[in-house]
Amino acid sequence: MTSTNPVLRQQVKRVYKELLYMGREYPQGYDFFKTRLHKAFISQQHLSDEEEIKKRLQRADFVRKEIEALYYLKKYRSMRHRYDAF
């Protein structure tokens, strides 16, 4: 996280912000999500290699997409439940 490259630093912050916005609707609650997210980011604090950071950024983006998919799945399930009522 403490990279000397300001562009990467900004990217990390942006993805963190995006993830925070995504986490608002998290099933287990925003606070649960927030603390876990913070822990996950802070655990990578020691990274200084740019390539390595870029790899983690890609992973963060992947997680963001996963959460989005989770929300779509949740929506799909609740819609289906309402129509089929099983």
Place this chain on the structure above:
Amino acid sequence: MFRTTLPRLARHLVYSAPRYQAPIARPIARSSLFQSTRITPTSTAFQAARCYSASAGLSHEEVQGRIMDLLKNFDKVQDVSKLNGESHFHNDLGLDSLDTVEVVMAIEEEFSIEIPDKEADAIHSIKQAVDYILAQPDAH
């Protein structure tokens, strides 16, 4: 004929007249009969109304107070006693850079503006946040 038109006219007048009407825009057809039912606007009522396009005109104290309240309720602030107008997020309040992102997000919501990443990066203390908000004309 007069008997039927009068109530109709009265109804029409009451419904068509906006509640707070500028004196210039009053309808010309005025009768002493309706004067008692009409709400006469006072000058203070006009002062209270403002255009929504106008800037909110936030004062320095108000902005600072709102940001401080926001930080007071932020659970990661360790030492509330160190909270003042000059507090630095990292040095005084013990927030890391990720917490700062959260604080900036909260400030964005409080004042209903969007802070671009570059400017958000430069905000490290309450004073900087207050100055930034005051520089934004669309902050509320």
